[in-house]
Amino acid sequence: MAVSDHERTDPAADRIATLDVAAPGVPIAARPRSGRSEFAYFALRNWKFDLGLGVVLVCVAAALVGPLLTDHEPLAFTGPTDQPPSSEYWFGTTSFGQDVFTQFVYGLRAALVVGIVGGGIAWLLGAVVGFTAGYRGGWVDDVLNMLTNVVLVIPTIALLIIVAAYVDVHSYATEAVLIGLTSWPWAARAVRAQTFSLKTREFVDVARLSGRGTRQIIATELAPNMSSYLLMMFILLFGGAILIGASLDFLGLGPSESISLGLMMNNAFLSSALILGMWWWFVPPGVGIIAIVGGLYVMNVGLDEVFNPKLRER
Amino acid sequence: MLRVDGLSVYYQSLRGDVKAVDGASFEIADGEIMGLAGESGCGKSTLGKSLVRMDARMRYVGGSVELDGRELPIWDDAKMNAFRFKEVSIIPQYALSALNPTRKIGQMAEELLSSRDVHLDRVLPELRRRLDLVGLSESVLGRFPIELSGGMKQRVVMVLSSLLDPSLLIADEVTSALDVSTQRAVSELLVEFRDRGFVKSMIVITHDLSVLYQIADTILVMYAGKLAEKAASDTIVDAPAHPYTRMLLSSLPEVGVRFAEKRLSGIPGRPPSLLDPPGGCRFRARCPLAFDRCGEEPPFDEVAPVHSAACWKAAA
Amino acid sequence: MTFVVAVTIDWAIPRFMPGDPVERLLSRMQAQPGASEALRGYYAEAFGFDVPIWQQYLNFWAALFHGDLGLSIAYFPTPVSELILSALPYTLALLVPAILLSFWAGNKVGALAARRKVLDNTVLPASYVLTATPHMWLGIVLVWLFASTLTIFPVSGAYGLALQPEWSVEFARSFLHHWILPFSALFLVGFGGWAIGMRNMIIYELEADYSNYLASLGAPTKLVRKYAYRNALLPQITGLALALGAVVAGAIVVEIVFSYPGLGSLTLSAIQNRDYFLIQGIFLFLIIGVLVANFVIDIAYVFIDPRTRVGMQGGP
Numbered sequence: 001m002a003v004s005d006h007e008r009t010d011p012a013a014d015r016i017a018t019l020d021v022a023a024p025g026v027p028i029a030a031r032p033r034s035g036r037s038e039f040a041y042f043a044l045r046n047w048k049f050d051l052g053l054g055v056v057l058v059c060v061a062a063a064l065v066g067p068l069l070t071d072h073e074p075l076a077f078t079g080p081t082d083q084p085p086s087s088e089y090w091f092g093t094t095s096f097g098q099d100v101f102t103q104f105v106y107g108l109r110a111a112l113v114v115g116i117v118g119g120g121i122a123w124l125l126g127a128v129v130g131f132t133a134g135y136r137g138g139w140v141d142d143v144l145n146m147l148t149n150v151v152l153v154i155p156t157i158a159l160l161i162i163v164a165a166y167v168d169v170h171s172y173a174t175e176a177v178l179i180g181l182t183s184w185p186w187a188a189r190a191v192r193a194q195t196f197s198l199k200t201r202e203f204v205d206v207a208r209l210s211g212r213g214t215r216q217i218i219a220t221e222l223a224p225n226m227s228s229y230l231l232m233m234f235i236l237l238f239g240g241a242i243l244i245g246a247s248l249d250f251l252g253l254g255p256s257e258s259i260s261l262g263l264m265m266n267n268a269f270l271s272s273a274l275i276l277g278m279w280w281w282f283v284p285p286g287v288g289i290i291a292i293v294g295g296l297y298v299m300n301v302g303l304d305e306v307f308n309p310k311l312r313e314r
Numbered sequence: 315m316l317r318v319d320g321l322s323v324y325y326q327s328l329r330g331d332v333k334a335v336d337g338a339s340f341e342i343a344d345g346e347i348m349g350l351a352g353e354s355g356c357g358k359s360t361l362g363k364s365l366v367r368m369d370a371r372m373r374y375v376g377g378s379v380e381l382d383g384r385e386l387p388i389w390d391d392a393k394m395n396a397f398r399f400k401e402v403s404i405i406p407q408y409a410l411s412a413l414n415p416t417r418k419i420g421q422m423a424e425e426l427l428s429s430r431d432v433h434l435d436r437v438l439p440e441l442r443r444r445l446d447l448v449g450l451s452e453s454v455l456g457r458f459p460i461e462l463s464g465g466m467k468q469r470v471v472m473v474l475s476s477l478l479d480p481s482l483l484i485a486d487e488v489t490s491a492l493d494v495s496t497q498r499a500v501s502e503l504l505v506e507f508r509d510r511g512f513v514k515s516m517i518v519i520t521h522d523l524s525v526l527y528q529i530a531d532t533i534l535v536m537y538a539g540k541l542a543e544k545a546a547s548d549t550i551v552d553a554p555a556h557p558y559t560r561m562l563l564s565s566l567p568e569v570g571v572r573f574a575e576k577r578l579s580g581i582p583g584r585p586p587s588l589l590d591p592p593g594g595c596r597f598r599a600r601c602p603l604a605f606d607r608c609g610e611e612p613p614f615d616e617v618a619p620v621h622s623a624a625c626w627k628a629a630a
Numbered sequence: 631m632t633f634v635v636a637v638t639i640d641w642a643i644p645r646f647m648p649g650d651p652v653e654r655l656l657s658r659m660q661a662q663p664g665a666s667e668a669l670r671g672y673y674a675e676a677f678g679f680d681v682p683i684w685q686q687y688l689n690f691w692a693a694l695f696h697g698d699l700g701l702s703i704a705y706f707p708t709p710v711s712e713l714i715l716s717a718l719p720y721t722l723a724l725l726v727p728a729i730l731l732s733f734w735a736g737n738k739v740g741a742l743a744a745r746r747k748v749l750d751n752t753v754l755p756a757s758y759v760l761t762a763t764p765h766m767w768l769g770i771v772l773v774w775l776f777a778s779t780l781t782i783f784p785v786s787g788a789y790g791l792a793l794q795p796e797w798s799v800e801f802a803r804s805f806l807h808h809w810i811l812p813f814s815a816l817f818l819v820g821f822g823g824w825a826i827g828m829r830n831m832i833i834y835e836l837e838a839d840y841s842n843y844l845a846s847l848g849a850p851t852k853l854v855r856k857y858a859y860r861n862a863l864l865p866q867i868t869g870l871a872l873a874l875g876a877v878v879a880g881a882i883v884v885e886i887v888f889s890y891p892g893l894g895s896l897t898l899s900a901i902q903n904r905d906y907f908l909i910q911g912i913f914l915f916l917i918i919g920v921l922v923a924n925f926v927i928d929i930a931y932v933f934i935d936p937r938t939r940v941g942m943q944g945g946p
Contacts, residue, residue, distance in 0.1 A: 152872075153917070153920055153921055153924060154917055154920075155874075155875045155878050155879065155913075155916050155917065155920055156875050156879065157875065157878065157879030157882060158878075158913045158916050158917070161897065161901065186872060239762065243762075243764055244879075246764045246766075246767075247764065247765070247766065247879055247880075247883050250764075250766050250883060250886075251882075251883070251886070251898065262764070262766075265764075265766060265767060265770060268770070269766075269770060269887060274770055274773045274774045274777075274778050274785070275778050275785065277774065277778060277779060279774060282767070282770050282771075282774070283771065285767070286763065286764060286767030286768075286770070286771065289762070289763075289764050289767065290759055290762045290763055290764075290767075293762035294758050294759055294762035296762075297758050297761065297762055298758055301758075
């Protein structure tokens with residue numbers, strides 16, 4: 001599965017995730033109970049999942065705990081300017097005398113908010129649209145498909161730049177909403193493809209024949225099979241939202257009243273920190289993003305292996 | 315002719331080795347079609363596949379295989395290549411998806427053949443003849459797999475797999491997904507391949523005994539990774555020696571017979587786990603004839619001329 | 631259809647941005663109070679702001695068909711199309727090689743990584759890191775490392791300050807010198823994504839039925855890999871169309887970091903100056919460009935993947 005933000009590729013989005021039989025001759029009783037416990041059992045044993053999850057959790061911890069470790073405000077001019085990292089200022093200070101470490105941990109918070117909210121909205125929209133289109137088919141599908149294509153083709157960044165400039169974003173939640181509202185088409189397409197392939201499988205026909213209502217079919221037959229897929233998609237959207245948010249912040253279109261990782265880079269850039277060699281200012285934000293997003297992607301790889309046993313330790 | 319001695323092939327799984335084929339020994343003469351039957355998971359497919367190519371999870375554990383007097387190095391993937399397609403070939407279970415979807419069939423055949431140092435020109439006339447034999451027009455070569463129906467694809471694979479006249483052809487569940495009339499047509503084609511000398515001997519793997527009765531000369535029944543019984547088809551159907559074979563047969567419905575009084579009897583119970591199989595005869599738990607000696611594994615021995623079975627009761 | 635909607639959105643949104651562009655222009659020109667009234671009227675008319683909104687919309691379409699994107703407000707009186715066309719080559723110089731080379735290199739390396747464990751263990755983690763890297767950060771780090779600390783490459787611009795664009799060796803050398811870092815920023819991130827994708831697709835294809843069949847018939851790994859690669863490329867090409875948006879976004883940001891005189895920098899100044907027409911023009915360009923690229927890729931795909939061709943003709 002190619003890994004990227006929502007507009008980069010995910011060719012395997014069209015693949016079907018099925019739970020294979022582990023090996024011939026293994027009687028059912030020997031395997032762990034199906035359902036959530038089986039998932040947890042396999043997931044935690046997958047080192048990639050663990051590694052990714054670990055990294056992400058570290059970042060979350062840093063975001064939660066970090067601000068408590070520092071008594072500075074992120075935007076306050078607290079100390080001497082242009083200081084390299086020291087015992088007093090762990091990540092050094094900026095050209096304006098702000099503490100980089102404080103900015104960093106608050107920035108992490110902002111990134112996580114943007115990721116969860118933005119990714120979540122895109123996920124919800126994408127799942128609903130894609131699923132409805134895939135399941136209903138017919139004219140519903142045509143209409144939704146056209147809508148999806150229109151939004152899909154418009155370069156997201158273009159749309160966001162204009163809209164963000166207009167809306168005058170004040171909080172990261174708002175920025176996240178904007179990102180979510182523009183990132184869903186990719187997810188919708190993938191969910192639609194997945195729904196199509198599942199819809200035509202026999203067990204759905206059987207359920208329909210036995211007289212189950214549409215809602216029930218969706219809940220009991222389709223959703224469980226898609227849940228793994230949906231989970232992985234959310235993770236990708238989460239990562240993607242963070243990246244887009246960082247770009248927006250870098251362009252100066254994010255909230256300016258608080259700090260974010262992208263904004264840190266923007267400030268550093270505008271203050272010629274690159275030329276002055278103040279690496280402590282612009283390197284950490286990027287590393288933070290790479291850590292969270294990279295961790296998410298690696299988690300996803302682990303999950304893919306859990307859900308597709310074929311990929312395990314080949 | 316094929317001679318297999320003590321062949322053991324295990325599957326590697328997360329929880330240990332699955333003993334899919336455990337100590338198989340049998341022979342197939344030239345011109346013989348041997349049916350390989352048993353329930354799902356008994357190891358017949360593994361046995362068949364191991365003679366051509368071990369997939370990633372299969373592990374050769376022991377035993378020897380001899381084809382036409384030469385040893386088949388089935389444990390050595392590279393060395394086996396010389397034998398594949400030319401001496402031993404397979405019609406896989408997944409024949410319907412065995413063709414590269416983005417390549418024209420003729421083109422794929424040509425590339426495959428030339429990679430095995432066989433010029434398409436040399437075999438083209440024969441290829442045409444065989445396509446005709448199975449009821450396909452030559453135009454099939456210029457088409458993509460997606461343009462063919464399932465039955466057509468299967469026949470293409472049958473022709474292709476046997477094109478270089480292998481000494482041994484393994485047909486893995488070729489009739490399982492077909493309707494009854496197509497089953498018959500395909501089975502008859504297999505026999506015809508043997509009759510015309512395209513292949514010397516054949517192993518037909520299936521769980522359907524009725525098909526084997528029609529086309530196989532001998533039938534080998536497997537159970538839980540072990541060989542249960544091997545005999546001429548008539549013998550197997552009329553006078554089976556192994557209790558498992560007998561119960562398999564009695565669980566078959568007969569066409570045209572109405573069962574007013576007698577119910578179809580299946581075989582109660584389930585096959586044992588192959589991860590940690592029980593000692594002794596593996597059929598013991600489900601066998602109505604089981605007695606004390608069954609705690610000791612019965613050897614697969616001759617109980618009559620050209621008739622072997624692994625059962626203490628049969629040896630009587 | 632998509633085009634119409636996209637264009638409408640493109641026209642509509644800048645209109646809703648706060649701030650009156652004419653006012654801005656006037657304040658920049660520091661005109662005298664009396665004169666500013668007259669000027670305001672003049673500009674309003676020049677830009678067509680004096681007519682009702684719906685008429686502005688229609689006028690827009692009319693002008694569009696003449697290739698007239700209006701006059702830039704910020705760079706008055708330079709026509710928007712002129713500004714865009716002069717910035718376009720620089721953006722294309724970054725985008726096109728970055729997209730093509732990262733696609734080609736990423737796919738090749740991804741395929742290689744799929745078969746060599748050693749390569750896999752290095753390339754894969756590196757690719758994950760790369761694909762998780764924000765473009766501008768990479769650009770920033772590259773500037774810091776190679777331009778500021780080790781002054782191998784220049785810090786900004788597309789060519790040396792003393793030079794003018796012309797067809798000369800000197801200019802070409804300077805251009806390349808300035809081009810390398812921004813190109814690398816775009817290339818590396820893209821490379822990571824493609825490498826990961828291809829590696830996974832190749833694994834998938836190598837385990838497909840047709841690969842197994844070929845191997846069972848003794849085909850050399852070279853042939854199997856060749857088929858796997860061709861088949862794995864198909865979804866990657868589809869992915870290319872989807873990835874365009876992200877690369878364009880990356881290009882904009884990278885251009886800003888390097889003060890590269892392409893569409894990215896132009897966009898930024900357009901936003902800062904509330905230059906409706908310029909923004910409109912740029913985004914129109916982007917939208918059309920992406921639409922055209924998508925269209926081209928869709929068409930190319932039909933030619934490359936026989937399944938779509940057949941699907942369109944209707945199967946048997």
